[in-house]
Amino acid sequence: MNTVELGTSPLHVTPICLGTMTFGEQVNEADAHAILDRSLERGVNFLDAAEMYSVPAKAETCGATETIIGNWFAQRTGVRQQLVLATKVAGPARGMPWLRAEVSKAGIIEACEGSLRRLQTDVIDLYQIHWPARNVPAFGALYFDPAKDRAAPTIEAQLEAMAELVKAGKVRTIGLSNESPYGVHEFVRLADQLGLPRVATVQNPYCLINRSYENGLDETCHRLNVDLLAYSPLGFGLLTGKYDETGLVGDHGRMALYESMRAQRWGRPEALAAAQRYNALAREHGFTPSQLALAFCYRNPKVASTIIGVTSLAQLDQCLDAWDVQLSPELLKAIDAIRWEHRDPAQ
Numbered sequence: 001m002n003t004v005e006l007g008t009s010p011l012h013v014t015p016i017c018l019g020t021m022t023f024g025e026q027v028n029e030a031d032a033h034a035i036l037d038r039s040l041e042r043g044v045n046f047l048d049a050a051e052m053y054s055v056p057a058k059a060e061t062c063g064a065t066e067t068i069i070g071n072w073f074a075q076r077t078g079v080r081q082q083l084v085l086a087t088k089v090a091g092p093a094r095g096m097p098w099l100r101a102e103v104s105k106a107g108i109i110e111a112c113e114g115s116l117r118r119l120q121t122d123v124i125d126l127y128q129i130h131w132p133a134r135n136v137p138a139f140g141a142l143y144f145d146p147a148k149d150r151a152a153p154t155i156e157a158q159l160e161a162m163a164e165l166v167k168a169g170k171v172r173t174i175g176l177s178n179e180s181p182y183g184v185h186e187f188v189r190l191a192d193q194l195g196l197p198r199v200a201t202v203q204n205p206y207c208l209i210n211r212s213y214e215n216g217l218d219e220t221c222h223r224l225n226v227d228l229l230a231y232s233p234l235g236f237g238l239l240t241g242k243y244d245e246t247g248l249v250g251d252h253g254r255m256a257l258y259e260s261m262r263a264q265r266w267g268r269p270e271a272l273a274a275a276q277r278y279n280a281l282a283r284e285h286g287f288t289p290s291q292l293a294l295a296f297c298y299r300n301p302k303v304a305s306t307i308i309g310v311t312s313l314a315q316l317d318q319c320l321d322a323w324d325v326q327l328s329p330e331l332l333k334a335i336d337a338i339r340w341e342h343r344d345p346a347q
Contacts (some may be wrong), residue, residue, distance in 0.1 A: 007200030024054035024064030050088035070120035091131035108161035140265030177199035206230035227304035236266035238275035241289035268347035
């Protein structure tokens with residue numbers, strides 16, 4: 001795989017990124033290290049983590065993913081220098097009282113120091129704000145409600161914190177996650193106006209059952225030169241086909257294992273119904289459902305890098321092998337026809 005440049009940053013990453021939120025919950029440390037080894041062997045140079053991982057979020061596993069990655073770095077001489085490392089500072093606590101209450105300037109700096117310690121590194125290549133500090137519909141909420149506005153750290157204050165970290169050499173580039181068109185625009189506008197670090201990326205959901213990125217954020221990012229890091233390309237497993245016959249409780253995937261996951265946007269009956277349509281389309285054209293879903297993201301000009309999450313070496317190899325899959329114009333039209341009927345049920 002050739003590498004791509006992220007936004008206006010100096011970072012060059014592979015178009016596939018290894019997501020690690022399963023490390024420390026579904027994947028133990030030894031298996032996680034084997035997955036990291038294989039991913040690097042196969043040419044992936046991009047890792048994504050977060051301080052709140054593993055998922056589902058629990059106080060006892062908060063930071064576990066970063067610790068596992070840090071131990072891997074410590075045991076593999078020279079590996080850290082071969083990789084672009086991304087992680088995230090959590091937004092205001094969403095039912096997670098063990099995290100800070102708000103994404104203040106001091107909170108961002110404190111969070112970064114904690115991530116650096118756990119990751120056993122001197123610098124984070126891409127440091128992202130996991131979700132907005134302000135009131136914004138996210139994680140399945142559809143509508144903005146101004147009545148929910150509360151005092152929150154300003155975008156300017158968050159950029160000032162990032163500027164301190166960049167100046168100190170602890171962060172190279174900054175990014176956003178779970179953001180809206182307004183948020184991306186304001187981060188870029190204020191950075192340019194005030195001479196503060198400019199965001200290079202936004203990490204948002206993008207897959208066959210959630211193409212909400214295309215409802216305005218795609219234009220914002222194109223015009224401002226901010227790149228999309230697409231997460232959940234397999235729709236939390238719905239686009240692998242493994243739930244087609246059994247429903248969301250009949251498999252050992254995360255949707256079956258964790259009731260809290262089924263209560264989220266990916267657990268909506270409409271999301272499974274749409275996924276079943278896409279999965280049937282894949283089979284009609286001689287592909288596995290996973291191949292169709294991944295190829296849709298991998299070969300999409302709107303996506304800079306696709307974040308895959310796996311629990312085994314076999315899953316990793318399947319995801320990486322899908323890089324070679326090409327979708328015909330006719331198949332892409334058929335995908336759009338299904339979207340016209342179902343829109344974005346996992347938005």
